[in-house]
Amino acid sequence: MNQDLLINTVNASLEPYPMEELTKIRLRLLKEQKKVFDFGTGDPQIPVWQPMVDAMKSHMGSYSSYPSVRGIPELEKAHLSYLKKRFGIEDSAGLMTVPSKGSKESIFHIALSLIGRQGKKILIYGDPAYPVYRSSALFAGGTPYPVSLTESNGFKLEPWNLPLDVQNNAAAIWANYPHNPTGANVDKAYWLNLIDWCHQKDVILLSDDCYVDIYDSGFDDPSQQHLRPLTPLMYSTDRVxxxxxLSKRSGLTGYRAGMMAGDRRILEPHLKARANFGVACPTYVQHGAVVAWNDDEHVAQRRKIFTERVHFASQALHGLGIEHACPTSTFYLWAKIPSKFKGDDVKFCLDLAEEGVITSPAKWLGEKSSGYFRLALVPELEETAEAMNLIEKFIRRSI
Ligand SMILES: Cc1ncc(COP(=O)(O)O)c(C=O)c1O
Incomplete structure (x- = not known):
């Protein structure tokens, strides 16, 4: 029997998860005993800060019990304290925090509570984007609505320019600044406009703040702190x-820890739903998360590493004549495909991968994007330098 008849149409029509394609290529190259420089997936391999490891180890007892979706009280305290320290967000009756098993699952599952609210089924997001926004809408029976983000407006998502029927039928909107993959960021005025639009149109603002602490290490200087990325939660909890x-902030990608914070009127019923999903963060990981949210020094050290890599790679790409803007947040470089490749980002990345340098083509990071490739500055500086030499040779050879 045709496999597609055994599953539903949403699953049957899913494109392979793009990162899995990259993994396949990488594994093939390794099997062929080629040296691989992997700038594909944003998973920087920096040792986990020891106090987090210690906290987790000390809570791995000989009995095993189910964790709760609400989380341990110490974690809620750490969440609230982080929000206050980092963003000046005060605890209030309208604010709630909920632990997640990394943000990917929480991004996926929120659609199940929001799609269909008041009959509204559209989920708006920018393109290129984290692919889970789209798949979450589809699995929740909603309508994904990608909006092209272009360089000309600083990759800003501006829903007020969309057709009125889309604006009126949107259940929620995803914003992601600092933005993966472009590294773009927005200012307070943008967030205020977006919040205002959400309130006028009664749309839930979902802010993917995965990279909010990954900014230029120069901004750690108190005189530069006004340049640090913001979250819309600083300005309103109403429908935000x-x-x-903790994946990028604290390097806990493998342990899976994150949080949702915002409008209690949404998160409280959503927590009830989450009890069905099997997504409670293991208790020992929650103890590691408490340590992680309570400390910024280890994050400042990670920022230094990322900033050095971003500046180094950006200079190297400039030297090769590859156009891009050097971002002040995230560890991604979003670069234009050299003109001789005629904008064919997939061919560029596949051919470059054969040389051992794995990067992500724009087409795999969105439905409407093309002509760019993304470098996740995961490898160390020496490896990045080696990879840049390979990119240079590859481009020269392709002339
Ligand atoms: C924009 C964005 N959002 C969310 C995530 C999910 O991160 P995690 O599930 O590790 O918290 C990622 C991971 O790369 C991302 O790039």
Whole structure:
């Protein structure tokens, strides 16, 4: 029997998860005993800060019990304290925080509570984007609505320019600044406009703040702190939910820890729903998360590493004549495909991968994007330098 007849149409029509394609290529190259420089997936391999490891180890007892979706009280305290310290967000009756098992699952599952509210089924998001916004809408029976983000407007998502029927039928909108993959960021005025639009149109603002703490290490200087990325939660909890993560902030990608913070009127019923999903963060990981949210020094050290890599790679790309803007947040470079490749980002990345340098083509990071490739500055500086030499040779050879 045709496999597609055994599953539903949403699953049958899913494109392979783009990162899995990259993994396949990488594994093939490794099998062929080629040296691989992997700038594909944003998973920086920096040792986990020891106090987090210690906290987790000390809570791995000999009995095993189910964790709760609400989380341990110490974690809620750490969430609230982080929000206050980092963003000046005061605890209030309207604010709630909920632990997540990394932000990916929470991004996926929120659609199940929001799609269909008041009959509204559209989920708006920018393109290129984290692919889970789209798949979450589809699995929840909603309508994904990608909006092209272009360089000409700083990759800003501006829903007020969309057709009125889309604006009126949107259940929620995803914003993601600092933005993966472009590294773009927005200012307070943008957030205020977006919040205002959400309130006028009664749309839930979902802010993917995965990279909010990954900014230029120069901004750690108190005189530069006004340049640090913002979250819309600083300006309103009304119909705003922020999705934060310890993956990039604290390097806990493998342990899976994040939080949702925002409008209690949404998160409280959503928590009830989450009890069905099997997504409670293991208790020992929650203890590691408490340590992680309570400390910024280890994050400042990670920022230094990322900033050095971003500046180094950006200079190297400039030297090769590859156009891009050097971002002040995230660890991604979003670069234009050299003109001789005629904008064919997939061919560029596949051919470059054969040389051992894995990067992500724009087409795999969105439905409407093309002509760019993304470098996740995951490898160390020496490896990045080696990879840049390979990119240079590859481009020269392709002339
Ligand atoms: C924009 C964005 N959002 C969310 C995530 C999910 O991160 P995690 O599930 O590790 O918290 C990622 C991961 O790369 C991302 O790039």
């Amino acid at each position: 939910i922020s999705f934060m993560s």
